[in-house]
Amino acid sequence: MKRPKSARWARGVREVGDRLVAWFEREALDLPWRRTRDPYRIWVAEVLLQQTRVEQARPYYGRFLAAFPTIEELAQARREEVLKVWEGAGYYARAHRLHEAAQFLIHRRQGKLPSEVEEMEQLPGFGPYTSRAVAAIAFGVPVVALDANALRVLARLFLIDPSGGKTAPRAEALGRQALGGHPPRAFNEALMELGQRYCTARSPRCGACPLARRCAARQELPDPGAFPPRRPRPVRPRVEAAVGLLEREGRWLVGQRPPGGLLGGLWEFPGGKLKPGESAEAAIIREFREEAGLRTSVVEHLGDVEHDYSHFHATLHVFRLAGTKGTGHPLGVERTLRWVTARELPALPLPTATCKMLVWVSPRTSRGSGSRRGRSSASGRAAPARPRARAHARTLRP
DNA sequence: GATTCGTGGTG
């Protein structure tokens, strides 16, 4: 049972929009994707920024557009080239979909993005947020793009009742009222930037917020930062896996991960998860037999790499292997395997965890290799032949 | 609605 809001309430909503846009016009950050009106560039920025902080996305933006300045050049690129530029950014399905959508637009839409939300939502990688963000920012369509920031800011400003799961539609309706006749680009970017800089998830800086006096949560709640209530996140399970580095005639065996899943399309050293009760050594011998049809033996335990993925934490036990027989082709497994030189390796798109292992594959130099073969003790007292990976070791990303 | 998709910064 809801009664019509009063005219006074509606005026308050519009004033929030006025103050928000006024603040943004005074203090907006100078971000690279705000220096263009090219829909393609705005699209690329929005995809890069999905679940990604501004400072992490920033270098990729320039790099990506230098490599693929237009939709057509992106569409004509090979998928692996796109993934290589995306390397390290995470959520690699974004790169696949960006590339796929570019090819669709070239072939079916004369290389032009549609300006309507409903049409954009049909494109790969365009969800509710990205479609509205590109529509508003690139085409001036008066819609509200609800990312996590905008949703949180609107929920707090208007103290939207979190029960019943109607927060998003209510936030969108209120946002649309607050938008009024303001430029959709400024309004939407303002909403997100306020959430990024002041109305943060955990400890909002209400004391410095330009909308504090208009904020219902600030006025009525003892702890606005606790609103809206957050769902507890599932705990990340711990996974143990073994990885094998096998060199033959100056080339290393690498496999390409299937598209669509974790790290889709990226290349890595073969390996796999330990089975219950299985040792890492046994696991890596088994994996090479199953995945590559190779009989191998462990030469050396090079070290362990700790790495966090989106929804689990992994310990990767890395071994140098020696191969005896076999050509290294998969046994019925649809898994692309290749032998590549150490020089070719950095040209492939590699996961961050694999980059951490490149210290063990550095090209042979006359002074470096082969001098020491002693086991490196766990205590680290005996100098290891090569650097041991440690948690948070510097990643070599060429 | 709940899961699966990376990575790096931070309080």
Add this chain to the structure above:
DNA sequence: TCACCAAGAAT
């Protein structure tokens, strides 16, 4: 230190 979280989408 370490759990939390960031300009979400797809299934």
